[in-house]
Amino acid sequence: MRKTGKSIKGVRTRVAPSPTGFAHVGTAYVALFNYAFAKKHGGQFILRLEDSDVKRNVPGAEEAIYKGLSWLGLSWDEGPDIGGSYGPYRESEKLEIYQGQAKKLVGEGKAYEDNGAIRFKNPGEEVSWNDLIRGVITFPGEEITDFVIMKSDGYPTYNFAVVVDDIEMKISHVIRGEEHISNTPRQLAIYKALGVVSPQFAHLPTLRNFERKKLSKRRDPVDLRIYQKEGYLPEALVNFLCLLGWSHPEEKEVFSLNEFVTSFDLGRVRKAGPIFDVKKLDWINGVYIRNLDDNTLSDLVGKYLSVSVSEDFLRQVVPLIKERISKLSEAENLLSFFWERPSLQPELFSPHGVSHVASAARALGEISDWILEDVNNKLGELIAEKKFKTGEFYMSLRLALTGKRVTPPINESIVILGQDEVIHRLEEAEKVLVEVGARV
RNA sequence: GGCGCCUUCGUCUAGUGGUCUAGGACACUGGGUUUUCAUCCCAGGAAUCGCGGGUUCGACUCCCGCAGGCGUCACCA
Numbered sequence: 001m002r003k004t005g006k007s008i009k010g011v012r013t014r015v016a017p018s019p020t021g022f023a024h025v026g027t028a029y030v031a032l033f034n035y036a037f038a039k040k041h042g043g044q045f046i047l048r049l050e051d052s053d054v055k056r057n058v059p060g061a062e063e064a065i066y067k068g069l070s071w072l073g074l075s076w077d078e079g080p081d082i083g084g085s086y087g088p089y090r091e092s093e094k095l096e097i098y099q100g101q102a103k104k105l106v107g108e109g110k111a112y113e114d115n116g117a118i119r120f121k122n123p124g125e126e127v128s129w130n131d132l133i134r135g136v137i138t139f140p141g142e143e144i145t146d147f148v149i150m151k152s153d154g155y156p157t158y159n160f161a162v163v164v165d166d167i168e169m170k171i172s173h174v175i176r177g178e179e180h181i182s183n184t185p186r187q188l189a190i191y192k193a194l195g196v197v198s199p200q201f202a203h204l205p206t207l208r209n210f211e212r213k214k215l216s217k218r219r220d221p222v223d224l225r226i227y228q229k230e231g232y233l234p235e236a237l238v239n240f241l242c243l244l245g246w247s248h249p250e251e252k253e254v255f256s257l258n259e260f261v262t263s264f265d266l267g268r269v270r271k272a273g274p275i276f277d278v279k280k281l282d283w284i285n286g287v288y289i290r291n292l293d294d295n296t297l298s299d300l301v302g303k304y305l306s307v308s309v310s311e312d313f314l315r316q317v318v319p320l321i322k323e324r325i326s327k328l329s330e331a332e333n334l335l336s337f338f339w340e341r342p343s344l345q346p347e348l349f350s351p352h353g354v355s356h357v358a359s360a361a362r363a364l365g366e367i368s369d370w371i372l373e374d375v376n377n378k379l380g381e382l383i384a385e386k387k388f389k390t391g392e393f394y395m396s397l398r399l400a401l402t403g404k405r406v407t408p409p410i411n412e413s414i415v416i417l418g419q420d421e422v423i424h425r426l427e428e429a430e431k432v433l434v435e436v437g438a439r440v
Numbered sequence: 441g442g443c444g445c446c447u448u449c450g451u452c453u454a455g456u457g458g459u460c461u462a463g464g465a466c467a468c469u470g471g472g473u474u475u476u477c478a479u480c481c482c483a484g485g486a487a488u489c490g491c492g493g494g495u496u497c498g499a500c501u502c503c504c505g506c507a508g509g510c511g512u513c514a515c516c517a
Contacts, residue, residue: 018517053516117515134445143443143513151515158517182444182512203445210451212509240452243465247453253465270446270453273510277451280466290479323479379475394475406477 011043019061023068036264047079068224098156116152127185132202139185231328236285286326320408342403356396361426400429
């Protein structure tokens with residue numbers, strides 16, 4: 001039965017990445033859903049660092065996680081960087097707490113020492129819980145064997161640390177990836193041994209690649225910085241992530257993080273693992289780019305160009321490419337002809353190419369007032385006079401001026417390029433085409 | 441292999457027993473607008489709802505079995 005979206009009190013959720021290098025898109029996904037659930041119910045969303053494996057901790061990884069999540073517009077109410085009343089929020093800073101709890105279990109005969117480590121003595125009882133996304137899940141007792149809760153280096157293992165942390169931080173709802181389903185019975189057993197009522201669990205689907213496997217660090221683009229570099233807007237990425245495994249009650253495709261929060265409902269989360277398909281992300285990103293106002297987009301595009309250009313130039317040129325890019329990184333390829341003379345590919349020109357560029361050079365040379373209207377008129381007259389095919393004629397100009405078939409609108413580009421430069425490029429093209437023609 | 445989770449167009453999904461000869465979005469194809477491309481608009485193909493049994497007057501929706509996919513079985517998280 002689908003749950004109703006009624007409000008729940010005292011909601012505290014968390015995301016608990018381990019600082020092993022960078023912000024993972026899967027972490028962002030889980031964080032997003034935890035954030036939405038907490039905010040929807042007026043609760044708190046907490047960031048905790050699971051750094052209990054000393055060998056895997058990488059310097060700078062913490063920062064990367066903060067930056068990645070912040071970039072997406074996610075903020076947390078408590079965390080290692082900002083503190084909070086239920087800290088520490090770094091596992092490595094609360095070793096005594098785990099040790100204390102472990103000793104207590106040993107004292108009660110619920111755990112025992114084993115080669116310097118401490119092992120949890122599993123009662124072997126059947127364990128089950130009502131998963132908020134999947135319904136009742138049951139594991140037979142024999143499945144769980146005695147497992148280590150404190151390593152011989154004095155650090156807790158994951159399964160023990162999460163439980164102690166979640167208790168300490170008063171986490172009410174554990175929303176995490178489905179790969180944790182099989183850890184849940186162990187954790188539930190610890191809650192029971194500790195005599196604490198467990199939080200509620202909800203297991204999200206895991207994001208897959210095209211092989212339907214869990215997104216992997218080795219062969220899938222999982223580092224959030226990749227998306228930033230490619231020129232995806234954080235709002236678009238977030239929107240795309242919302243659409244994986246969840247659907248808007250009104251079937252909307254484009255909506256803000258705030259709207260996600262208000263319409264969020266765990267009951268609308270699907271169980272099957274969705275494929276992370278960038279094609280749809282590209283589309284959403286294009287939509288967000290087109291929705292940006294020109295000034296904002298100009299500033300952004302400026303940051304993605306390999307050369308530094310004037311603000312004025314950007315303002316002129318950005319409206320021309322706005323509808324032609326789906327990622328900010330694509331601006332470069334569309335604009336580079338403005339500061340780089342093209343290398344011509346004669347084979348792309350039609351047989352009338354020479355005549356096109358030659359007559360255009362002459363016609364444009366006659367213009368005294370270098371404004372769009374005059375360029376439009378002049379070239380229009382030329383086309384009529386010479387009976388050129390419009391599309392073909394403009395393609396010749398395009399190739400001559402930019403070297404490419406896909407460019408911003410050509411007349412506007414001509415105006416920005418400037419009269420001398422345009423004529424120079426057209427004459428160059430004429431020369432090249434004549435040479436090639438002569439050789440044939 | 442044990443255990444667990446999952447299964448609607450290529451992909452993301454709607455769908456809570458009749459309104460579904462299954463709807464939307466992306467992608468794709470065709471057409472229109474246009475100064476190429478793109479945007480925008482219109483149209484189209486695309487799922488016998490994994491398979492097989494039940495239950496029911498009626499099942500994509502409930503039950504059982506099977507198959508396939510995925511996950512997990514560490515002193516990693």
